[in-house]
Amino acid sequence: xxxxxxxxxxxxxxxxxxxxxxxxxxxxxxxxxxxxxxxxxxxxxxxxxxxxxxxxxxxxxxxxxxxxxxxxxxxxxxxxxxxxxxxxxxxxxxxxxxxxxxxxxxxxxxxxxxxxxxxxxxxxxxxxxxxxxxxxxxxxxxxxxxxxxxxxxxxxxxxxxxxxxxxxxxxxxxxxxxxxxxxxxxxxxxxxxxxxxxxxxxxxxxxxxxxxxxxxxxxxxxxxxxxxxxxxxxxxxxxxxxxxxxxxxxxxxxxxxxxxx
Amino acid sequence: xxxxxxxxxxxxxxxxxxxxxxxxxxxxxxxxxxxxxxxxxxxxxxxxxxxxxxxxxxxxxxxxxxxxxxxxxxxxxxxxxxxxxxxxxxxxxxxxxxxxxxxxxxxxxxxxxxxxxxxxxxxxxxxxxxxxxxxxxxxxxxxxxxxxxxxxxxxxxxxxxxxxxxxxxxxxxxxxxxxxxxxxxxxxxxxxxxxxxxxxxxxxxxxxxxxxxxxxxxxxxxxxxxxxxxxxxxxxxxxxxxxxxxxxxxxxxxxxxxxxxxxxxxxxxxxxxxxxxxxxxxxxxxxxxxxxxxxxxxxxxxxxxxxxxxxxxxxxx
Numbered sequence: 001x002x003x004x005x006x007x008x009x010x011x012x013x014x015x016x017x018x019x020x021x022x023x024x025x026x027x028x029x030x031x032x033x034x035x036x037x038x039x040x041x042x043x044x045x046x047x048x049x050x051x052x053x054x055x056x057x058x059x060x061x062x063x064x065x066x067x068x069x070x071x072x073x074x075x076x077x078x079x080x081x082x083x084x085x086x087x088x089x090x091x092x093x094x095x096x097x098x099x100x101x102x103x104x105x106x107x108x109x110x111x112x113x114x115x116x117x118x119x120x121x122x123x124x125x126x127x128x129x130x131x132x133x134x135x136x137x138x139x140x141x142x143x144x145x146x147x148x149x150x151x152x153x154x155x156x157x158x159x160x161x162x163x164x165x166x167x168x169x170x171x172x173x174x175x176x177x178x179x180x181x182x183x184x185x186x187x188x189x190x191x192x193x194x195x196x197x198x199x200x201x202x203x204x205x206x207x208x209x210x211x212x213x214x215x216x217x218x219x220x221x222x223x224x225x226x227x228x229x230x231x232x233x234x235x236x237x238x239x240x241x242x243x244x245x246x247x248x249x250x251x252x253x254x255x256x257x258x259x260x261x
Numbered sequence: 262x263x264x265x266x267x268x269x270x271x272x273x274x275x276x277x278x279x280x281x282x283x284x285x286x287x288x289x290x291x292x293x294x295x296x297x298x299x300x301x302x303x304x305x306x307x308x309x310x311x312x313x314x315x316x317x318x319x320x321x322x323x324x325x326x327x328x329x330x331x332x333x334x335x336x337x338x339x340x341x342x343x344x345x346x347x348x349x350x351x352x353x354x355x356x357x358x359x360x361x362x363x364x365x366x367x368x369x370x371x372x373x374x375x376x377x378x379x380x381x382x383x384x385x386x387x388x389x390x391x392x393x394x395x396x397x398x399x400x401x402x403x404x405x406x407x408x409x410x411x412x413x414x415x416x417x418x419x420x421x422x423x424x425x426x427x428x429x430x431x432x433x434x435x436x437x438x439x440x441x442x443x444x445x446x447x448x449x450x451x452x453x454x455x456x457x458x459x460x461x462x463x464x465x466x467x468x469x470x471x472x473x474x475x476x477x478x479x480x481x482x483x484x485x486x487x488x489x490x491x492x493x494x495x496x497x498x499x500x501x502x503x504x505x506x507x508x509x510x511x512x513x514x515x516x517x518x519x520x521x522x523x524x525x526x527x528x529x530x531x532x533x534x535x536x537x538x539x540x541x542x543x544x545x546x547x548x549x550x551x552x553x554x555x556x557x558x559x560x561x562x563x564x565x566x567x568x569x570x571x572x573x574x575x576x577x578x
Contacts, residue, residue: 020397022398022533025400025532026397026400026401027400028400028401033396033397033401044514103378104369104378104379105372105373105376105377105378105379108373127514128514130397130398130513130514130533131396131397132396133381133382133395133396133397133398133513134369134379134380134381135365135369135381136369136372136379136381137369138369139337139365139366139367139368139369139370139373140369140370140372140373141373142338142370142373143341143369143370143371143372143373143374144373147444148338148442148444148445149337149338149366149370149445151337151362151365151366152362152366154507164444166448169362170362170507170508171335171362171363171450171508172361172362172363172461172508172516173280173452173453173459173508174450174451174452174453174506174508175450175451176334176335176447176449176450176451177447177448177449177450177451178336178445178446178447178448179445179446179448180444180445180446181443181444181445184444189507190497190500190501190507190510190514191500191501191503191507225408226377226378226407226408226409227378227380227405227406227407227408228405228406228408229403229404229405229406230391230404230405230406231403231404232401232402232403232404233401233402233403234400234401234402235395235399235400235401235402238539238544238558240544240556240557240558240559240560240562241556241557241559241562242559242560242561242562243551243556243561243562243563243564244561244562244563246563246565247563247565247570247573247574247577248577250545250561250563250574251574251577251578253561254522254543254545254561258522258542258543258560258561260465260521260522260542260543261465261489261522261578
């Protein structure tokens with residue numbers, strides 16, 4: 001894939017999702033998820049934003065573009081991104097039904113379409129969205145663009161000549177280090193950084209910054225769902241609440257009742 | 262007239278992981294899930310030794326391996342190339358992988374290449390095209406029907422029994438992994454060296470949370486685990502605070518475990534943690550707060566300070 005930007009001026013594109021806030025204990029009512037609750041930037045996308053802004057502060061990246069795909073309220077998400085340091089933003093907007101039915105492969109295809117214009121040198125996204133828990137978009141975008149991926153990044157170093165990035169990845173039994181040529185997609189994991197809070201001045205500034213709004217139906221992506229949700233329910237509650245008075249009783253119960261030790 | 266009693270069976274494949282300890286527990290669970298789709302499962306794996314190990318897994322009737330260096334170290338781009346190539350001749354109807362860093366890195370990229378919408382962490386199989394999975398940290402359970410011709414998914418290990426690892430005898434064949442992706446290089450693997458049991462295969466897990474107050478107290482969790490011959494787990498909070506390595510994290514964005522015994526020390530039981538351990542057979546919670554969420558799912562809740570109760574428990578076992 002040819003790079004349009006000069007190696008000396010890297011552009012970071014950050015995917016940020018306006019997701020149900022992680023503190024909300026989501027409820028199922030009438031066979032539907034109650035979604036009219038507080039939303040905020042997906043926590044792993046906050047980490048991705050922080051990574052991009054740190055690269056900009058180090059002079060490695062010259063421009064950070066934040067992209068969100070969501071309903072009208074999702075513009076909040078890119079406003080936050082801009083208050084954290086994104087230079088500009090894109091809001092791909094759809095009505096609630098379109099957004100509810102959006103599948104991860106379609107999300108990736110939208111990003112791939114935007115890449116035609118954005119020409120990101122590095123795509124930074126959270127490793128998973130904590131609402132759908134699919135953990136797909138970064139890998140899919142890399143696959144669609146036929147570029148390398150560095151998933152579950154706990155460490156990230158851009159080469160001096162900006163031709164590649166070394167990613168230290170979280171894997172099941174420790175870490176793995178890979179070196180991937182740019183452009184690449186990197187998915188960000190918990191330990192990559194500690195996201196900053198925006199300050200009031202930047203929040204106010206971000207309110208006045210323009211947002212490039214695009215309608216999801218204008219992008220020429222087939223949004224026909226490949227999956228159908230047949231049933232939505234709350235999980236079976238595990239019975240618990242058993243109590244023991246002290247360590248001796250615990251040991252007794254574990255040995256003789258549960259036969260666990 | 263004979264009516265088909267079930268949908269035509271397809272061809273089911275599992276992308277398998279084998280390490281120094283053998284076939285990974287998550288892979289054994291993925292095979293188990295695969296056998297619910299078809300009693301003949303093809304395993305795809307890296308290396309001849311791994312192929313020999315996979316050939317002995319119950320349910321696996323065919324093993325395809327590549328000896329190419331490009332797919333060593335779970336390199337996702339090259340694995341995707343390998344499987345995309347295989348798909349042309351094998352025409353799998355279902356491609357499953359364990360829900361591990363490997364499976365999660367390969368399956369979605371494969372979805373992009375094969376233009377198929379995958380599902381992550383399936384917890385139940387209902388026929389050839391319908392699967393259960395959880396969302397919102399397991400607070401919502403969804404039954405999803407897939408419409409793509411080739412169906413891709415990762416398997417939630419804790420939801421499926423592990424297939425026996427020593428009762429099969431599959432045919433083994435070799436294939437080329439195809440072109441290595443230029444621009445993607447493996448540099449190194451840093452495995453957390455530990456003589457403690459694997460978190461995902463241990464029958465006993467002792468986990469610690471912020472109730473342990475300080476990293477200097479973590480040895481209490483280690484000692485209890487050692488006494489019981491169990492593995493050590495941790496909450497996201499203590500991993501985030503860098504008390505312990507990240508591969509100990511149990512929960513929505515860490516590992517999902519289902520041991521026979523799970524002892525939660527100083528853990529409040531946030532949804533995000535619970536989703537990673539709620540399938541444990543017996544749950545013990547040690548917490549000063551009798552109303553902590555973990556207490557409502559614990560079989561045995563001990564309202565006590567973990568800093569005194571945990572060493573006491575270790576001493577008396």
